Amino acid sequence: MPAANSQPRRARSGNRRDEAARLAVLHAADDLLVEHGFGALTVEAIARRAGVAKQTIYRWWPSKVEVLLDTLIADSEKSLPVPAEQVTADDIRGYFRGFARFVTRDPAGKVLLAVIAEAQHDPGTAANLRERYLEPRRKQEREMLARGTDAGEISLRLGPDATIDALAGPIVYCALTGSSVPRGLLDTLFEDLLRPRTD
Numbered sequence: 112m113p114a115a116n117s118q119p120r121r122a123r124s125g126n127r128r129d130e131a132a133r134l135a136v137l138h139a140a141d142d143l144l145v146e147h148g149f150g151a152l153t154v155e156a157i158a159r160r161a162g163v164a165k166q167t168i169y170r171w172w173p174s175k176v177e178v179l180l181d182t183l184i185a186d187s188e189k190s191l192p193v194p195a196e197q198v199t200a201d202d203i204r205g206y207f208r209g210f211a212r213f214v215t216r217d218p219a220g221k222v223l224l225a226v227i228a229e230a231q232h233d234p235g236t237a238a239n240l241r242e243r244y245l246e247p248r249r250k251q252e253r254e255m256l257a258r259g260t261d262a263g264e265i266s267l268r269l270g271p272d273a274t275i276d277a278l279a280g281p282i283v284y285c286a287l288t289g290s291s292v293p294r295g296l297l298d299t300l301f302e303d304l305l306r307p308r309t310d
Contacts, residue, residue, distance in 0.1 A: 135161040136168055137182045144179065145218045149225040154178075176229065176236050179222050180243050186219030187244075193251035200264045200307035203255060207278050207297055214286040224286055249275065256305075265305040274304050 139160035143152050154175055158165040172178045191213045194202050214220040226244075230237035252275050259265040267274050278300050285292045301307070 132161070132163050132167060133171065136163060136171075136178060137185060140175065140178045141182045141186070141218060141222060144225055145221055149229055152179075176226065176233075176239060179226055180239060183219065183222045183226065183244060186217075186222070187213075187248070190217055190219055193248065194255055195251070197262060198255055198259045198264065199262075200259065200305065203259050203265060203305065204297075204301050204307075206252075206255065207282075207301065210279060211282045211292050211297060214282060215292060220286065224283075227283070228287065259305075265307055268304055268306060277304055 136157060139157045140152065143156055143160055147156075152175055154165055154168050157175065157178060158168055161168075168178065172181070191206075191209055194206055212220075214223060223244075226236065226240050230240050249272070253271045256265070256267065256271045256274065260267060269277065278297070281296060281300070282292055284290075
């Protein structure tokens with residue numbers, strides 16, 4: 112999947128207290144989503160858990176979705192960075208294995224799944240998810256595949272976007288439906304779609 116600017120869109124003074132409050136809000140939103148699900152998550156509940164005023168949240172974020180997107184962006188940059196240097200086939204395979212772990216085991220992956228699910232019902236959420244998370248990450252993933260191709264590590268059978276969709280799509284489907292990712296699925300897709308170089 113596809114990182115973007117982790118700063119909320121609204122201006123802040125940037126002092127230490129503001130940063131501590133911002134992090135408290137992001138952690139609170141993450142924890143409450145995992146504990147209670149998207150439907151039960153409210154700005155009021157986030158404010159209570161974070162120990163900030165509701166107006167503080169609305170000053171920085173227009174909605175709970177924007178809070179969750181900032182949480183997702185920050186957590187993805189830490190837990191699932193896209194390899195940025197010269198890559199081997201194993202590096203690329205490892206990235207997609209990491210993505211499978213991210214959406215099936217990592218609490219931050221639950222944020223991604225929740226926002227994807229909400230995007231099916233709300234065009235604004237879908238647009239924000241694409242603009243702030245999916246498209247920037249997809250750009251990094253395309254660059255990763257291009258470096259692997261240029262180095263002769265992989266050879267794509269499909270275009271880069273179709274390849275990413277074909278690798279990530281089944282994983283996201285399994286995670287969204289509560290199924291485990293079948294053993295060997297990613298390796299089979301990887302070998303077929305990316306045709307790693309054999310020495």
